[in-house]
Amino acid sequence: MVKENKYIPALSFRWLTPLYDPLLKWGMREENFKRRLIERAGVQPGQHVLDLGCGTGTLTVMLKQSAPEAHITGVDGDEEVLAIAKTKAEQARVDIKWDYGLAYNLPYPDRSFDVVVSSLVIHHLTSADKVRAFQEVRRVLRPAGGFYILDFGRPFSLLTKIQGAVMKNLEEAADNFGGRILPMLKEAGFDSASEAEHMYTLFGPVWFYESIKAKKIEGE
Ligand SMILES: C[S@@+](CC[C@H](N)C(=O)[O-])C[C@H]1O[C@@H](n2cnc3c(N)ncnc32)[C@H](O)[C@@H]1O
Numbered sequence: 001m002v003k004e005n006k007y008i009p010a011l012s013f014r015w016l017t018p019l020y021d022p023l024l025k026w027g028m029r030e031e032n033f034k035r036r037l038i039e040r041a042g043v044q045p046g047q048h049v050l051d052l053g054c055g056t057g058t059l060t061v062m063l064k065q066s067a068p069e070a071h072i073t074g075v076d077g078d079e080e081v082l083a084i085a086k087t088k089a090e091q092a093r094v095d096i097k098w099d100y101g102l103a104y105n106l107p108y109p110d111r112s113f114d115v116v117v118s119s120l121v122i123h124h125l126t127s128a129d130k131v132r133a134f135q136e137v138r139r140v141l142r143p144a145g146g147f148y149i150l151d152f153g154r155p156f157s158l159l160t161k162i163q164g165a166v167m168k169n170l171e172e173a174a175d176n177f178g179g180r181i182l183p184m185l186k187e188a189g190f191d192s193a194s195e196a197e198h199m200y201t202l203f204g205p206v207w208f209y210e211s212i213k214a215k216k217i218e219g220e
Pocket residue numbers: 007008009010011024052053054055056057058059075076077078081101102103104118119120121124125
């Protein structure tokens with residue numbers, strides 16, 4: 001049976017949300033991979049950028065600080081984490097647009113963004129919702145726009161194979177650890193989809209997936 005519309009909050013259970021930032025900071029050394037994701041996305045001044053599943057807004061704030069002249073929007077399906085994100089942005093004195101919205105039903109018109117980034121969100125979605133979310137991202141991207149994902153992925157060493165064997169049971173992560181993210185991006189209509197590089201974290205191997213929307217699309 002295909003499971004759809006299952007919502008998994010930042011740390012699986014809402015009562016764990018206050019622990020999310022310390023866990024990511026100290027347990028996963030998030031700054032390393034979030035900084036790298038920002039480098040890979042190469043946001044230019046004036047571009048419109050969406051952080052899909054922005055959570056408590058750490059990546060979103062880092063993005064704005066690294067590209068102050070870009071227009072940054074964070075979207076998430078959990079009002080509680082969005083409230084934390086807003087406070088974080090106020091404290092950092094950066095101007096970010098925060099929206100409530102679901103990854104597979106984004107509240108934006110077609111071709112709204114030049115770049116979409118997403119960190120540690122895709123493994124929260126059921127298989128069907130992953131493909132639907134990728135279709136939504138493709139819809140809201142402008143032609144030649146880029147989708148830069150950081151998320152768990154296939155193991156690349158003995159240690160990460162052991163981690164993958166345990167972690168694939170977590171949330172909806174089996175597609176990630178089974179190496180099925182690229183085929184799903186292609187199924188959603190992205191012509192180009194690649195695994196750009198990987199990193200090791202305490203919770204398993206993470207990959208940087210990159211897809212570019214075609215410049216010209218027949219019939220669109
Ligand atoms: C592990 S957290 C990652 C947050 C942030 N991107 C980061 O890297 O710290 C996953 C986030 O995805 C959000 N999320 C899960 N399912 C979603 C959905 N269907 N639509 C929008 N956001 C979703 C959760 O609310 C949570 O904030």
